[in-house]
Amino acid sequence: xxxxxxxIVEDDPFYGEMLKYHISLNPDYSVxxxxxxxxFLNNLHRNPSVVTLDxxxxxxxxxxxxxxxxxxxxxxxxxxxxxxxxVSTAVNLLKEGAYDYFVKNDETKDRIWNSLKKxxxxxNLEKEIDSLKEEIGRKYIFGNxxxxxxxxxxxxxxxxxxxxxxxxxxxxxxxxxxxxxxxAKAIHYNSAKANLPxxxxxxxxxxxxLIESEMFxxxxxxxxxAVTRKIGKFxxxxxxxxxxxxxxxxxxYMQVKLLRVLQEKELxxxxxxxxxxxxxxVIIATNRNLxxxxxxxxxxxxxxxxxxxxNINLPPLRDRGNDILLLAKYFVDEFxxxxxxxxxxxxxxxxxxLMNYDFPGNVRELKAIMELAVVMANSExxxxxxxxxxxxxxxxxxxxxxxDTLQGYDKKIIKHFLEKYDNxxxxxxxxxDIGKSTIYRMIKNKEI
Amino acid sequence: xxxxxxxxxxLSYLKEQLGDNDEILQELxxxxxxxxxxxxxxxxxxxENNDLEHxxxxxHKMKSSLATLKIDELKDVMVSIDKPFKTQExxxxxxxxxxxxxxxxxxxxxxxxxxxxx
Numbered sequence: 378x379x380x381x382x383x384x385i386v387e388d389d390p391f392y393g394e395m396l397k398y399h400i401s402l403n404p405d406y407s408v409x410x411x412x413x414x415x416x417f418l419n420n421l422h423r424n425p426s427v428v429t430l431d432x433x434x435x436x437x438x439x440x441x442x443x444x445x446x447x448x449x450x451x452x453x454x455x456x457x458x459x460x461x462x463x464v465s466t467a468v469n470l471l472k473e474g475a476y477d478y479f480v481k482n483d484e485t486k487d488r489i490w491n492s493l494k495k496x497x498x499x500x501n502l503e504k505e506i507d508s509l510k511e512e513i514g515r516k517y518i519f520g521n522x523x524x525x526x527x528x529x530x531x532x533x534x535x536x537x538x539x540x541x542x543x544x545x546x547x548x549x550x551x552x553x554x555x556x557x558x559x560x561a562k563a564i565h566y567n568s569a570k571a572n573l574p575x576x577x578x579x580x581x582x583x584x585x586x587l588i589e590s591e592m593f594x595x596x597x598x599x600x601x602x603a604v605t606r607k608i609g610k611f612x613x614x615x616x617x618x619x620x621x622x623x624x625x626x627x628x629x630y631m632q633v634k635l636l637r638v639l640q641e642k643e644l645x646x647x648x649x650x651x652x653x654x655x656x657x658x659v660i661i662a663t664n665r666n667l668x669x670x671x672x673x674x675x676x677x678x679x680x681x682x683x684x685x686x687x688n689i690n691l692p693p694l695r696d697r698g699n700d701i702l703l704l705a706k707y708f709v710d711e712f713x714x715x716x717x718x719x720x721x722x723x724x725x726x727x728x729x730x731l732m733n734y735d736f737p738g739n740v741r742e743l744k745a746i747m748e749l750a751v752v753m754a755n756s757e758x759x760x761x762x763x764x765x766x767x768x769x770x771x772x773x774x775x776x777x778x779x780x781d782t783l784q785g786y787d788k789k790i791i792k793h794f795l796e797k798y799d800n801x802x803x804x805x806x807x808x809x810d811i812g813k814s815t816i817y818r819m820i821k822n823k824e825i
Numbered sequence: 826x827x828x829x830x831x832x833x834x835x836l837s838y839l840k841e842q843l844g845d846n847d848e849i850l851q852e853l854x855x856x857x858x859x860x861x862x863x864x865x866x867x868x869x870x871x872x873e874n875n876d877l878e879h880x881x882x883x884x885h886k887m888k889s890s891l892a893t894l895k896i897d898e899l900k901d902v903m904v905s906i907d908k909p910f911k912t913q914e915x916x917x918x919x920x921x922x923x924x925x926x927x928x929x930x931x932x933x934x935x936x937x938x939x940x941x942x943x
Contacts, residue, residue: 392889392893395853460888
């Protein structure tokens with residue numbers, strides 16, 4: 378039985394039978410006929426794909442039946458077939474949600490035929506869109522995209538879980554390559570807004586002069602070259618999610634503009650007076666330390682507080698312990714699957730090499746390294762020689778790059794620890810077992 | 826009135842719609858012959874009861890099948906009484922109009938039974 382179900386509601390048995398026969402000529406349609414409005418409404422729960430409805434029925438008026446169908450499911454297309462040639466009746470029915478209106482005459486059946494064809498095409502497209510959306514959603518089930526068992530990443534999972542529950546602004550921080558954009562998508566596609574748009578803007582990728590019109594749109598003629606009206610990303614996002622990546626790169630002027638839009642929850646297109654409501658959820662990301670940027674005066678404090686919301690700080694890969702191997706194996710498996718290669722494993726030495734590496738490019742770098750390693754490996758086992766690391770390994774990354782004096786090494790060590798402990802001098806002094814005044818003096822003398 | 830042996834209907838349009846499927850044509854004619862006499866009786870009764878609104882509704886219902894069978898003699902007649910305001914206007918002429926419908930349909934029924942051996 379075909380799943381394109383057409384219900385004909387027609388009180389004239391002769392005309393109804395003829396219509397039924399005519400429509401059934403397409404083997405993909407399954408057609409049923411009802412002679413009274415009541416009979417049809419009793420069967421409405423069987424969810425017809427399309428209804429052709431005779432306007433004059435013996436028991437209930439066509440308008441009443443139409444209203445009942447629309448109340449039950451406004452997505453069912455209803456084609457009105459009527460002997461009435463009255464335009465106002467037609468307009469009224471179309472206003473009530475009828476899909477089409479035909480007067481019974483010699484061309485009616487062909488018109489219905491065409492109309493059905495169009496409805497079917499539309500339904501098929503809608504189905505395709507739904508399944509594509511579902512596919513995207515599946516792709517971003519966050520267990521599928523963010524992998525790991527380390528305590529650091531487990532904490533991230535629970536934060537994402539919290540972010541999904543509400544529309545709170547989320548700020549995602551972390552080094553380059555830690556997957557900030559993936560977290561943003563995971564939040565959007567697992568939230569109640571999953572079926573609404575997800576619009577991403579990379580602030581640093583758009584020239585300063587264009588960013589305002591890119592974000593808020595512009596009216597025709599707003600500036601030289603604005604030949605048409607342009608809808609901005611905020612407007613495009615509607616009630617969905619807008620993701621502002623690398624927000625730390627935004628200049629002061631735009632920061633003021635953005636702050637105003639977020640505060641007022643409305644915007645004007647460049648050169649326009651129309652007030653447009655902003656309903657989108659905001660997620661931002663940056664690899665800069667925004668608090669630090671605020672201190673330096675590069676980032677507005679008021680905007681910082683507005684954007685901070687729920688902060689998710691992604692740990693660098695080197696702090697994620699065994700996740701490095703888990704992810705390495707995952708990337709190897711995925712790459713082999715995509716390229717129809719036999720499964721490959723990692724030798725002990727290869728594993729050690731990975732564990733000792735710093736991964737300045739984090740997960741993104743690991744992925745590239747592992748894909749190259751699969752290509753380079755000659756057997757089913759990836760050896761340490763197959764893995765080429767771009768920078769020095771962890772144990773020597775800051776000390777042994779070049780020879781130095783003992784004093785020089787001292788400076789390097791202290792500098793490294795200061796970076797590691799966020800310039801916390803007390804902590805560093807404790808760790809290195811030296812007096813804090815030593816560090817203060819070196820800073821004062823600009824030695825470090 | 827046309828000569829007695831000439832058919833008052835023309836099935837070419839209906840046949841075309843049905844893709845020359847004789848079986849379904851037969852079925853439809855049967856439906857027509859089974860249902861139309863009842864509609865006709867309903868029409869006559871409405872006049873007796875002076876229920877002009879119902880009369881218009883029945884005429885409206887009958888209109889499409891008669892048009893499909895291309896019964897030309899009744900084409901304009903049916904349209905002239907398919908709405909209450911029209912039946913009100915033609916109130917005086919209704920007995921004559923209905924007599925004409927009865928007369929033509931009686932012949933149509935007979936001719937169809939003959940053609941389809943029903």
